[in-house]
Amino acid sequence: MVNRQIHILLPLLLVLFLVGCEERESTGKSVKQGEISYQQYFPKEGSPALNEFMNYYFKDSRDNKIIDKNGQFVFSSSDINSDQDKIHYYEYSERELEKFYEPLLASVDTYSVVSDLDMRDKFETSVRIPVKDNLSYHLPSVQLEKKNQLKIRTISNEMILNLSKIMGEYGLKETDRVDLELLQSNEDHFVLLIEDQDAKGSKGWNLFITLFIKQDLSKMVISESFDEAIQKKLNEGALDKFLSDLKKIGSTGKYSLLTDRTIIDTKKKRIINIKKEDYLSSDGQYVYINGKKDDLSDGIQKIQTLDNYLAGNEVYEIEYQLDYKEIAKELDFVTSGIGSAYINYFNENYIILSLQYNGKFVGEAGATNVLIDFQEDRENPTFYLVDLRIMNIIGST
Helix, strand or coil, X not given: CHHHHHHHHHHHHHHHHHHHHHHHHHCCCCCHHHHXXXXXXXXXXXXXXXXXXXXXXXXXXXXXXXXXXXXXEEEEECCCCCCCCECEEEEEEHHHHHHHCHHHCCCCCHHHHHHHHCHHHHHXXXXXXXXXXXXXXXXXXXXXXXXXXXXXXXXXXXXXXXXXXXXXXXXXXXXXXXXXXXXXXXXXXXXXXXXXXXXXXXXXXXXXXXXXXXXXXXXXXXXECCHHHHHHXXXXXXXXXXXXXXXXXXXXXXXXXXXXXXXXXXCCCEEECCCCXXXXXXXXXXXXXXXXXXXXXXXXXXXXXXXXXXXXXXXXCEXXXXXXXHHHHHCCCCEXXXXXXXXXXXXXXXXXXXXXXXXXXXXXXEEEEEEEECCCCCXXXXXXXXXXXXXXXXXXC
16 A cells, blocks of 8 residues: 555656746746856957946046947046146047957957057057047046146136145145046036145045036035045035036936945935945946955855845845856866955946965965856856956956
8 A cells, every 4th residue: 555655656746846847947946056157268249248348447547437428438537657737538439449359359368368469558549539629528628737726627617726725724735746537527517536645634544635616617616535524515505506417326316426436315415325345336326245345255146226225125136146166167276265256347237256266285276357247147147257367456437
């Protein structure tokens, strides 16, 4: 009797098992690791997401993308190694960018391609060209003259600011070494960042001052650049006439991005903080949970939209599996484990990792960059294991 029951139950259990497997496969609940595609070459084709990363890869850390419209990119630049007394502007098209990095496509030895072609130097001289008419883009002409006199000209006005006079309360002197950087510019206003290398700010490091200036130069707000100082200006209502035209992020229309980590709720007039361990994407639209930790842990990775993150819920736009052992296996690294792991670049469809593995007993087993592409399948991204020698943060967008 018992044997007969076993013979009846076994086929039934087998059917239930197979049905369960089918359901897991059809609902996407199967183990994701087996579905990840590892490729040991650079992507074979260009794409909008890859273009965004290559913009980041080729630009200098002091360059800021001001305009991205109709396939045309415009950057501000403050090169302290040459002419630090003036804000420069350059531009190029998306097509010109794609044509330039074409030799990298499908390359296995990416670093050799970059080195042999001296790509970064050539990019500066052959792709990006100076903007001929910056005023037509609503980009102010900004020049620092003797005794820290700042000459500003826009399409509708011009003036000279005596920085040591208007910023004397912060400790800036006419003999100080001053660097300039343009953070934003639009039809309504522009935002300048001024660094005084010879003065100390309230936080004890170099003095950083942010200037909010209307395009017609009719209004200017001066503040130290750290969040508490900006918040004080918000509380006073000093920035009210600038809030509606700051760079919008999120889907609600109430959040604006001032710098790469300073978000303003323009309705409540308060600065929103991203936790120090979380990573805000280059465009300010997504947050990588625990992405800013010194060593990125593998396992399930979680990414939220900015709106969901600030709402404090557990709705995730992307969840994917990161497995350092599997990556080492793909690369034939003989290793005792991961030595360091961190994110270099993060945007909606692309994440760039820098991984360094410890040797089996001593030293280093190897290092690689990982380009994670979510464009085709967010649950099962493609991992491109290539060495671009990006082992430092090389800038922000």
